[in-house]
Amino acid sequence: MASSSVIAEIDRALARRNRGPNVSASKKKKRNYLLQPAYRQISLPEIYESSEQELNAFLERIRWNGLGAGMQACPKCGSIDEHYRCPSIGGWKCKGCAKQFTVLSGTRLHGMKMPVKVFLSIAMLFMEAKDGKSSRELSGDHGLDHQTVHVLTLKIREALRETLSAEEPLRGYIQADAAYFMKYVRPGNVGTGAALAAKAVQKNAGLNEEDKPSPVVNASMHALVVFVQAGPQGKRRYRMGLVKTENQVDLLTLSQQFCDKDSVLVTDQHSAYNLFSGEFVDLQRVNHNQEFQTKDGVNTNLAENIFSRIRAAVHGAWHRMSVQNLLEYGWEVAWRQEMVGKNNLFQLEDLLRRLMTSGRPTRFVDYWCKRPEDLRPPKEEIGEIREVPKADVSKKRGRPTKGSARPQKPVSADGKAARVPAEARAA
Numbered sequence: 001m002a003s004s005s006v007i008a009e010i011d012r013a014l015a016r017r018n019r020g021p022n023v024s025a026s027k028k029k030k031r032n033y034l035l036q037p038a039y040r041q042i043s044l045p046e047i048y049e050s051s052e053q054e055l056n057a058f059l060e061r062i063r064w065n066g067l068g069a070g071m072q073a074c075p076k077c078g079s080i081d082e083h084y085r086c087p088s089i090g091g092w093k094c095k096g097c098a099k100q101f102t103v104l105s106g107t108r109l110h111g112m113k114m115p116v117k118v119f120l121s122i123a124m125l126f127m128e129a130k131d132g133k134s135s136r137e138l139s140g141d142h143g144l145d146h147q148t149v150h151v152l153t154l155k156i157r158e159a160l161r162e163t164l165s166a167e168e169p170l171r172g173y174i175q176a177d178a179a180y181f182m183k184y185v186r187p188g189n190v191g192t193g194a195a196l197a198a199k200a201v202q203k204n205a206g207l208n209e210e211d212k213p214s215p216v217v218n219a220s221m222h223a224l225v226v227f228v229q230a231g232p233q234g235k236r237r238y239r240m241g242l243v244k245t246e247n248q249v250d251l252l253t254l255s256q257q258f259c260d261k262d263s264v265l266v267t268d269q270h271s272a273y274n275l276f277s278g279e280f281v282d283l284q285r286v287n288h289n290q291e292f293q294t295k296d297g298v299n300t301n302l303a304e305n306i307f308s309r310i311r312a313a314v315h316g317a318w319h320r321m322s323v324q325n326l327l328e329y330g331w332e333v334a335w336r337q338e339m340v341g342k343n344n345l346f347q348l349e350d351l352l353r354r355l356m357t358s359g360r361p362t363r364f365v366d367y368w369c370k371r372p373e374d375l376r377p378p379k380e381e382i383g384e385i386r387e388v389p390k391a392d393v394s395k396k397r398g399r400p401t402k403g404s405a406r407p408q409k410p411v412s413a414d415g416k417a418a419r420v421p422a423e424a425r426a427a
């Protein structure tokens, strides 16, 4: 049975760990993979020295490699052939439907106007920045508008999210944890010295500029939930979810989406994970009030690790995140963690493959990706956060207290303030 073999495998792993450090092993410390010469397979100078044709051929190989040399798939009709070369657009003309296309047609980069060399330079810098790269920096590096680069990096993150989340579910030994982001609330300008002392005694003491008490939590605050399939470095797999708060229903839904039933989950003692028991082969808990790791070596360190990576990127590179894109940022770091141990050419090709073989963007369709209005996804399907118009939310009135019946408003001449009495509505 698969589940018992999973448990046996985990028991063996724990036994290996509990045996303690292997003192007979060589003292020679292995260098980090990033410092080894084998990591460096491609560099920016190589990209800059290549001709436009060579770079296009590189992208063609990534996009259509599985089809055989010199073959392309028409993005319109799907016919796979050695289509007619069409030098005027630097692309092809389909032998089936006569539609012209380039290597970027039908990808997330559809309609991109920047030269391929500039795009590959941005992709290379994005890939090499292990702790995140700011779009502002990339825009300065390439003389591009900030918005142009920001949308491009968001499209890259969207491709990472959509392709990674579509991969097969995690299985085996999985750590799950959540961490809150965008918590910061800017304190109001209270002044100092005499001004501050005067504020403390005035009528609206403790209220902000809008005469309301200062909020204690940021309204945008959300939690990222991570699921990590444990394993040796380079074999770990990550999944990312976004929730407003850690609650049982949302976390259970995410875990069912991302994890195989034949898995053992490790979480902290938060009550939101209670529903996990019974859902998987086993649920192990680490009481973080008492210990970081149980006596058996059970911990959630891999999950904690990715959150510290995200926080490092927020403080060091991104600085500003919006809740609409928070999940995308989380997936970027998840992808970076999955790439650990791979050389930089592999990483760049993996990034480009995810970008160029997963169809057109779903959220960022209006930016240099001109798509007819009727082919765009409906507005309400774009984005993770949906706002309900204030007017659609019924006012909470509560139960009327004794003698508090509202007087009927008289019908005015223009009929605006007219209200239909309850008896009339029922009739």
Ligand SMILES: [Zn+2]
Pocket (backbone or CB within 6 Å): 074, 075, 076, 077, 078, 079, 094, 095, 096, 097, 098, 099
């Ligand atoms: Zn065609």
